[in-house]
Amino acid sequence: MAGYQLFIPGGDSNKLRIGYATSKRGNNDYIFVGARRGFIMRAVAVGKPQPSRVEEPSLAAYAVLRQRGQRYVCVMESSGNGSAAFVRSAFVGRIPRSKNATLKLFYKVADVKKFKAFNEGPKQMP
Numbered sequence: 001m002a003g004y005q006l007f008i009p010g011g012d013s014n015k016l017r018i019g020y021a022t023s024k025r026g027n028n029d030y031i032f033v034g035a036r037r038g039f040i041m042r043a044v045a046v047g048k049p050q051p052s053r054v055e056e057p058s059l060a061a062y063a064v065l066r067q068r069g070q071r072y073v074c075v076m077e078s079s080g081n082g083s084a085a086f087v088r089s090a091f092v093g094r095i096p097r098s099k100n101a102t103l104k105l106f107y108k109v110a111d112v113k114k115f116k117a118f119n120e121g122p123k124q125m126p
Contacts (some may be wrong), residue, residue: 020057038103
């Protein structure tokens, strides 16, 4: 696509054609699933940090998730070094059934060191 550099993880094994398009001019990057696009700057922030472009699309994790008959795309990036090494940012959007529909993306930043495991009880000292 003119004006964009495309990254498609997995090459030929990527059957849904999921990837990231980096704008060569400005901040108009988008995540794509086939012909569907979700623009980064239109993503809805879940929390205070505002959406920002994926710095290294080739290092991000890409996934298609399924829940209750719906499919979702997820692109997650680890950013930072040292104490910021546990910070993750993710874009998630439901993949619409219509091939020409726009992906509505949601954006979240979290420190994974602060996550607690499900059913984790209080820790006891020996």
